[in-house]
Amino acid sequence: MKSLPSLTLAAIALLSIGYGLNCAVLRGAQEGSPKSPSVEKRTAEPGKKPGGGVKQGPSPDEPGSESPEAKAALDQVRQRLKSYRSIKARMQESVVLGSRRFTVKGTYLQGTDSDLKLRLDFRVKLGDTEGSVLEVCDGQVLWTQHRIGVETRITRRDVNQIQQAAAGAGLTDNRLIVELGFGGLPGLFASIEKSMQFDKYKEETTDGKKVVVLEGGWRPAMLKTWKRDNPQAPLPDYVPARIRLYLEAETLFPRRILYLNRNAEQALRPMVSLDFTEVQTDEPVPADAFKFVPPEGVFPVDLTQEFLDQIKQRQMGSPLRK
Numbered sequence: 001m002k003s004l005p006s007l008t009l010a011a012i013a014l015l016s017i018g019y020g021l022n023c024a025v026l027r028g029a030q031e032g033s034p035k036s037p038s039v040e041k042r043t044a045e046p047g048k049k050p051g052g053g054v055k056q057g058p059s060p061d062e063p064g065s066e067s068p069e070a071k072a073a074l075d076q077v078r079q080r081l082k083s084y085r086s087i088k089a090r091m092q093e094s095v096v097l098g099s100r101r102f103t104v105k106g107t108y109l110q111g112t113d114s115d116l117k118l119r120l121d122f123r124v125k126l127g128d129t130e131g132s133v134l135e136v137c138d139g140q141v142l143w144t145q146h147r148i149g150v151e152t153r154i155t156r157r158d159v160n161q162i163q164q165a166a167a168g169a170g171l172t173d174n175r176l177i178v179e180l181g182f183g184g185l186p187g188l189f190a191s192i193e194k195s196m197q198f199d200k201y202k203e204e205t206t207d208g209k210k211v212v213v214l215e216g217g218w219r220p221a222m223l224k225t226w227k228r229d230n231p232q233a234p235l236p237d238y239v240p241a242r243i244r245l246y247l248e249a250e251t252l253f254p255r256r257i258l259y260l261n262r263n264a265e266q267a268l269r270p271m272v273s274l275d276f277t278e279v280q281t282d283e284p285v286p287a288d289a290f291k292f293v294p295p296e297g298v299f300p301v302d303l304t305q306e307f308l309d310q311i312k313q314r315q316m317g318s319p320l321r322k
Helices: 006-016 020-031 068-083 159-168 173-180 184-195 220-227 304-315
Strands: 087-097 100-110 117-126 129-138 141-148 151-158 196-206 209-218 242-248 254-262 268-281
Touching: 068 184, 068 196, 068 209, 068 242, 100 184, 151 159, 151 304, 159 304, 184 196, 184 254, 209 220
Parallel strands: none
Antiparallel strands: 087 100, 087 268, 100 117, 117 129, 129 141, 141 151, 196 209, 209 242, 242 254, 254 268
């Protein structure tokens, strides 16, 4: 079997740690993004030299004023996600990146948030090649198993040791789950709150059910990181322009997370769609659901020290790298 393209592997790996494409983009920005191409030639008036005093309007990527209703709803979402004794759901991720299109399917199981108990199982098929990611955390150790064809790689991280080091470095729980990738859905929404500014809030009915729809774009500081000194520059193709959340009206549980980019006509189109179905909350969870034993013959790679080193870098003012 051939290897899955690295882009596919990155997508399923990023979502397997529960904070998805959003943190992939955050990390890219922290490490330094490539300069976006200049669009001065496209925006200058005929007969004018690029940059020759023509006043340009705001970039379409800039979010509008923050919606108080959207902000309040987003705050409630993460608090409610953390309050459940358990969450079970099926997940499906649809990805469109250029000519690449693929679907990732899996299951999500979250235990008590304070214990960081989590089990994620993703599978993807592209052509005749299959891959999967299994991630299990019992509150003590976070295991990640990647399988591509017949190859298997397993890593482990000592959650308690990393948490203690993070606390000593002054990292709050929210900062920890954003920058190190812990926390499942609460971690994903901590990342969204950190990087996105929501300027739209509306209530609508979809398939006979009432939903709350929140939409927003990158906060100004994030846009500046991507666009450097050219606010009119387009975002890189792999960076979404907007995010849209579909929440159950009564519980505010996220049913769909939609990342959008722009086509040549500047119209928004889906780039990544993450859907949750068959959701059950506060149901009993088997005692062994968060246990993991590496298969015989596969030797796990311990990444704990690597994370501890990154926390030390954070203390010295450098960004954490996932």
